[in-house]
Amino acid sequence: MNDIRIKEKKTVWKGKFLRSVLITYVDASGQLREWEAFERVHCQGIVAIVPVTDNNEVLLVRQYRPPVQRYVIEFPAGLNDRGDILRSAAQRELLEETGYTAKEMIFLAEGPLSSGASNEIITAFLAKGIVFRGIGERDETEDIEVLKIPVPEFYHKLQALNEKGNYVDLKVFGLLELAKKHLSQ
Numbered sequence: 761m762n763d764i765r766i767k768e769k770k771t772v773w774k775g776k777f778l779r780s781v782l783i784t785y786v787d788a789s790g791q792l793r794e795w796e797a798f799e800r801v802h803c804q805g806i807v808a809i810v811p812v813t814d815n816n817e818v819l820l821v822r823q824y825r826p827p828v829q830r831y832v833i834e835f836p837a838g839l840n841d842r843g844d845i846l847r848s849a850a851q852r853e854l855l856e857e858t859g860y861t862a863k864e865m866i867f868l869a870e871g872p873l874s875s876g877a878s879n880e881i882i883t884a885f886l887a888k889g890i891v892f893r894g895i896g897e898r899d900e901t902e903d904i905e906v907l908k909i910p911v912p913e914f915y916h917k918l919q920a921l922n923e924k925g926n927y928v929d930l931k932v933f934g935l936l937e938l939a940k941k942h943l944s945q
Contacts (some may be wrong), residue, residue, distance in 0.1 A: 806839055816943075
């Protein structure tokens with residue numbers, strides 16, 4: 761059996777934030793194959809933040825997402841497009857999207873978002889000791905509603921939001937479970 765290896769990666773289209781690439785590779789059986797994917801432009805990673813108040817409330821954001829044509833319930837998140845270390849990018853995105861800062865930013869996990877379509881890697885943090893500082897300047901495309909949900913009501917509230925026509929980002933479920941391990945300590 762041969763090793764899998766990339767032979768060529770060619771940009772097919774490039775926009776302001778994304779580029780489409782055609783990857784030519786040799787698969788494990790030695791076959792030459794092509795794979796279509798997209799990549800972020802000027803981005804050194806993506807961060808997601810699970811913010812939890814001292815009163816055991818989780819902050820989520822609700823925002824309209826044009827690709828799915830609905831409002832989506834998500835954890836605050838964003839691109840590391842300023843060359844920050846990821847922990848700093850997480851602090852910046854938390855403040856920008858929710859108006860809160862965190863005394864503690866704890867690494868939770870890192871991995872691909874959609875490995876069949878993109879090279880995006882997300883790094884998730886738990887934000888503890890959060891304090892409201894006021895909403896600052898958001899990106900011009902962001903129309904965000906901040907939701908504060910007590911942990912014991914979390915799944916019930918998400919179900920109710922879903923039933924009202926919102927999508928719930930599936931990362932929310934797993935990241936909260938990862939965060940719970942640190943919250944009980």
